[in-house]
Amino acid sequence: MIVGIEGIVEKKDPTYVHINVNGLIYEVQVSINTSNAIQESRVKLYVTQVIREDANLLFGFKEMNEKKMFDTLIKINGVGPKVGLAVCSTFTPETFARVVTGKDVGMLKRVPGIGPKAASRILVELADFIVDGSEEDSSSGAMGEAVMALESLGFKKEAILKALAGSSGDTSTLVKEGLKKLQRL
CATH class of the missing domain: 2.40.50.140 (Nucleic acid-binding proteins)
Structure with a gap:
């Protein structure tokens, strides 16, 4: 490979x-x-x-985030490399994350090769699409691990992200901090 x-x-x-x-x-x-x-x-x-x-x-x-976005898109049933590349050409990873978060079907339909049905399916399957701030930042890896750990405990991703907003540290620190804040939510 x-x-x-x-x-x-x-x-x-x-x-x-x-x-x-x-x-x-x-x-x-x-x-x-x-x-x-x-x-x-x-x-x-x-x-x-x-x-x-x-x-x-x-x-x-050129950027790892764009590659991650492409890899995530082509895993969706009915989205091939051609459409994945069209999405990457239309949006930056950060903009695409905002489109997915805002569930903006209209914006996604602007991509050549994506109609209303495909746009809706992509938004449903990518509801938890997150873009890392930078590939080099080790805290982003810790943040991802903490989110996965808290998800495995049954918390919803939206609540986890809200609880961990602005937090930093290693994985165990983030999990502890997340648990404290999630108990209050």
Whole structure:
């Protein structure tokens, strides 16, 4: 499984780039946001590899959050890589999180290839979509672990996020703090 690619950009198009990796040139499908972010000749992309009966496709992303968004979308029944890439081209991960949180079907229908039924299904299945503030921040990993721990205890995700808003620390500290606040809610 290919999870990343680094090399020299041979050709760049709004929807794909050709990357030369030590003499091997890979075609990597990219969102318009990622294409715009590629400014230098040397590039490093996070990659999702999709293997089908008739093709072996690479989808590249400059930001890890965009890759996570794409990976989450293509897991939804009826949403393929083409539609996933269209969503990534239309929204940044932060904007998409707001669309999902606000259950904004109208905004989601603006994406090419998504109609009212598909938009509704995506919003229902992604009701708990969260974007990490930064991949490098270790506290975001602790926050995710704390949320999962509290969910396993039977608390609703919305209540957990409300209780942990503004909190920081390691996983055990966040869980303890979350439990104290959740008892009061």
